[in-house]
Amino acid sequence: MNNPTNQNFPYVPQSPLVRLGRSFIATLKAAPQKAASRATGVFHSAAAKVRGFFKSFADGDAATKASYLIMGLGHLRRGQIARGVIYLLLQVLFILYMVTFGGRFLGMFFENFFTGGNVGRVETHISGEWDPELGEYVKIAGDNSFHIVLYGILTVFVVLFFVLTYLRSVRESYALEQAAIIGRRPDGIRKDIALLSDSKFHVTLLSLPMVGLFFFTIIPLATMILIAFTSYDANHEVPEHLFQWVGFQNFGDMLSGGSSLGATFRRVLIWTLTWAFFSTFTNYFIGMLLALLINKKGIRLKKLYRTLFVATIAVPQFVSLLILSKMLDTGGGTLGSGGGIITQLIENVFGYHLQFGLDILTTRICIILVNLWIGVPYSMLLCSGILMNIPEDLYESARIDRTGPVRRFLKITLPYMLFVTGPYLITQFIGNLNNFNVIFLLSGGGPGDLSLYTNGAKGTDLLITWLYKLSLGADRNYKLASVIGILVFLISAILSLVVYNRSSAVKGEEHFQ
Template sequence: MKRYSKTAVILSLLCMGLGQLYNRQFMKGIVFLAIHMVGLYYSILYVPGAVRGLLTLGDHAARMELVGKIYQHLAGDHSIYLMIEGLIILALAVIYLGIYLLNIKDAHDAGRIRESGKSIHTFRQDMYALLDRKFAYLLLALPAAGILIFTVMPIIFMILLAFTNYSAPDHIPPAKLVDWTGFQSFIDLLQLKTWSKTFYGVLIWTIIWAVLSTITTYFSGILIALLIQRKGIRFKTMWRTILILPYAIPQIISLLVMRNLFNGQFGPINQYLSYFGLGKLPWLSDPVWAKATVIAVNMWIGMPLTMVLMMGVLSTIPKEFYEAAEVDGATGLQRFRFITLPMILFSTAPILIIQFAGNFNNFNVIYLMTNGNPVQPDYQYAGSTDLLVTWLYKLTLESSKFSTASAIGIIIFLIIASLSIGSYRRSRSFREEDMFQ
């Protein structure tokens, strides 16, 4: 028996489309061959330069040079443009390689059909099959391309920046070239005293903030939901409406209003305290008070969403559980501890983890309430209430310390990913996911 598949694979390896032409799929073979020619042309023309630019990040910076009696500006290499161009070329190369492998598989499958004595599909039949059985893959191709361009590529770009010295004032192209420095940005963050003190201080506060913010919003939501659902409470709809209002108001408006309310000099809260002879409190000007204030404000903003979620969960708990507990003589606290709380935690553990991750990167509350202040003299470009994410923002947009900011972004991702995945895998909702099935 003839080995059409083996011959087709060999030909497809030599040149894209030859396997299809061998299998008498002429239209498909021409399409693959055209892709191969275009890819080969651009590989010869652009890939070497793009790869070299990505590796070196440029050889000559822009400069003024005396030509005759006149100084002329000579354009140099732009390290960041070279990095972006290299990434784009490498991404296209990966896509081209994927098409090449698809071409080999297609030629092999067609060869196997020939070996079995069946007729090979025509190009029109393949197109109909693509629009019919594989239409979902065709639709998914567009969002996949969007994810590659707008999500994956920027993430890779940020990761690469962390291994360079891209920062002001000494390494901003095109006047100054950027160089690869390996793990120096990470070493500086962890070991260099001027940076490590800021990093560890901000990291510890970020963890404390994330834990306290998650706990306060979560359990305040549970408490309010239990009170509203309690028997004998009248006007339940009115209470739900009033308590959901903080969530219905745009967060930026709420935070700016709260910032004015807690203003140490002119805020209404301190004005009322002074009126009753209690003095003025440094709500946002003292480091300890500022941290307590932003946690309280975050609880006020985040509590309504948790409350609504808990009401839905409480309504799913069978009443028979509580009736059986009452027969056994269980107190209200015992019913909450052994029935309500386990059922709530089981249902909402993934959401609790998401809330923790969101609070870890809660930019709005900190930036709009305190802008990271009050000032911390020992910190580099950070204040007493800055989180890692707000510090990253300041390093990027206010100080142009791009490499350090990228290193912080990678560290944030590693912390959030490890904590989230680890916590979820240890939760009952993961270990007992078939409990209610």
């Protein structure tokens, strides 16, 4: 682990939060300049590439020139048969793909993309023809808007890849010509394959994971991001109906002041942030205290205690959370109606009927408490490791100065811990923003609330559980689900930027090794 005192941070007595804030503001200030310098860099290298592209065409011989039109001809001419054939095949496949499939979707995708309007041309409709067997008019299937978005974005990526491959083949073909002039024989396919386990080993390692990532993360995510700019919901369900490109309208609705949707969003957002704040900090501090308790000198059976607490991490959450939700259940809701064991206990001892799942505030408090049960062992584990690394001489000198345990904690332990685990806290905060399990399994988002109900949310729903409900069930609203996803991303991204700035791991990556 890093010892923070070794790093080049000048010692300025500021609280970690202030430091975080400052470094964040500094990044924001530096961002435009950074972006500008990077943009010019990109522009220059792109310009150089374009120049090179035309120059090698002018300089190249017939084979090289021909490979500008038909990929792989240059390779075939210079004896790189396998590569040449692969390039040729890729070009044929690409043309086939575009002609039979991609081109059509790409056309419909971009048709109304910038102006707004239907995604697709023909809506599913009823023809004039009567089908006596079914007893209804014959239905004619129209375009499927969702498929158009999905295949459209896929085709955009395919074209992009093809262009990159094309440029690469042209570059290679010119290089081969140059090599032939000085009399060097080109590498055969065997050499290429051998390189895959050596200097090109990263290609072997990365290709399969990246293919998985491309098809099941990048394409779906790009599609769903685009859905945020359409009118896709239960009233525009595919394949019966077309949906439309609507630009930023959904974002406007979601963020507007007056509408009921805007009000719902603000309430859910505020609760999400409140929840993330309380769950992160309560877990962190109580976990740290617990770690201190266990680590204290003279405590026996340290290992046993740690193991006991860790049991709650080990038990699958859907088991532990569901059983707690049943222990807290109200039964009927009024005094004397039974219910879960905790509710009954509270009723018998205090004569108060716990309104878990009935009253919003009660439910929220219960959730935060139950989350302690789940989360404290986790932060206890984390803190124990770090606590042991605090240099003992700090405490030694404090003891010589007759400092009390509380001050020792406040002046030594806490600053040290906050310094080391600052990034972790923010990561944890982001994790809690998206903590689906705790909310969904404990309260299911309930209790209901009339003002939230119309927009499909409930009293303890987080943005993420709201998103879940909007993408499933009777009144699906994919467009709003996507808008929520994008907004969650924005929040996480801003917070991550803070971590990224502070994280020594990123800056000192090369120093480690």
